[in-house]
Amino acid sequence: MERSRLIALVLAATSGVAAVACAVGVARAVADFHKRNPREVFAFKKIEKREFTFSGRPVSLTDDRSNPDQAYLVVTYGDTQERLRVTVPGDWRLPDLLPHKDWLRVLVFAPASGLSTEAFLDEFDRVPDNYRLVIVTRTPRAGVDPETWGAAWKRDWVFDFYEFDRGGGFVRERLNYPKRGGIREPRPGELRENTWQFQAALQLMPQAGGVGPTRNFFGDALSAAGWLLPGAAFAGAIFTFSTAFVFAPRRRA
Numbered sequence: 001m002e003r004s005r006l007i008a009l010v011l012a013a014t015s016g017v018a019a020v021a022c023a024v025g026v027a028r029a030v031a032d033f034h035k036r037n038p039r040e041v042f043a044f045k046k047i048e049k050r051e052f053t054f055s056g057r058p059v060s061l062t063d064d065r066s067n068p069d070q071a072y073l074v075v076t077y078g079d080t081q082e083r084l085r086v087t088v089p090g091d092w093r094l095p096d097l098l099p100h101k102d103w104l105r106v107l108v109f110a111p112a113s114g115l116s117t118e119a120f121l122d123e124f125d126r127v128p129d130n131y132r133l134v135i136v137t138r139t140p141r142a143g144v145d146p147e148t149w150g151a152a153w154k155r156d157w158v159f160d161f162y163e164f165d166r167g168g169g170f171v172r173e174r175l176n177y178p179k180r181g182g183i184r185e186p187r188p189g190e191l192r193e194n195t196w197q198f199q200a201a202l203q204l205m206p207q208a209g210g211v212g213p214t215r216n217f218f219g220d221a222l223s224a225a226g227w228l229l230p231g232a233a234f235a236g237a238i239f240t241f242s243t244a245f246v247f248a249p250r251r252r253a
Contacts, residue, residue: 008242009242011242012242015236015238018231019235019236022231022235023232026232040111041111041112042109042110042112042196042199043109043110043111043112044108044199044200044203045107045109046106046203047097047108047133048096049097050097054077054133054164055164055166057078057168059075059076060075060076062074063099070085070086071086071089072084072085072086073086077164077168077169077170078168079168080168080170082162084135084162085139086100086103087137088103103137103138103204104136105135105136106133107133107200109196110131132163133164134161134200136159136160136162136200136203136204137159138158138159138201139160140157141156141157154205155177156177157176157177157205158174158175158176158177159176159177159197159201159204160172160173161173161174161175173197174189175197176189176191177191178190178192178193
């Protein structure tokens with residue numbers, strides 16, 4: 001066997017063993033990560049009605065269009081009231097909450113793990129004590145048309161969460177659209193994956209072509225694999241090229 005082919009054969013065997021070892025390490029790291037950090041998936045049910053009851057208190061959502069320059073949605077929960085600025089005006093002739101479908105969602109939600117779809121939907125109808133209720137709003141960049149540039153400039157979106165406290169009142173939180181991808185840690189005040197806020201906000205993001213926020217792997221199973229993942233890829237590439245060289249046809253003199 002030619003010396004060059006012998007070297008390639010040894011390199012292929014070595015890199016193949018290394019690739020398999022790294023792949024096994026990645027699988028173990030991912031399995032261990034998921035065991036220590038179970039991924040929580042939430043199920044949501046959208047509420048379209050303007051009047052209903054939560055935690056024994058009446059809830060109502062009414063429009064205030066007394067100001068021609070700025071409309072508001074007035075949310076009343078028991079003795080507490082919030083005035084939400086309409087950020088994307090809709091067709092006021094539509095019934096229920098459809099005029100606000102582009103900027104607002106009223107959602108009942110809870111962890112979905114361990115329940116079948118049928119059982120979970122049945123539970124939604126009576127809103128058990130462990131189910132939560134939240135209003136989520138999306139605000140585009142100020143001063144732009146919300147239906148054109150306001151829909152395209154996703155990085156400027158701001159999301160407000162008004163969670164109904166079962167003891168009365170609201171718990172409010174404001175988070176920005178996630179701007180960092182890869183394995184970089186999200187900035188403070190940005191939406192983070194594997195949270196109910198992120199999953200709720202997704203329902204208000206126009207996803208042209210099915211494209212959502214940039215995927216962020218910070219704190220994910222892939223980042224937990226560390227150097228093993230690129231090591232497996234590098235060793236696999238060397239194995240592929242070395243094997244191809246070993247079996248390449250000899251050149252004729």
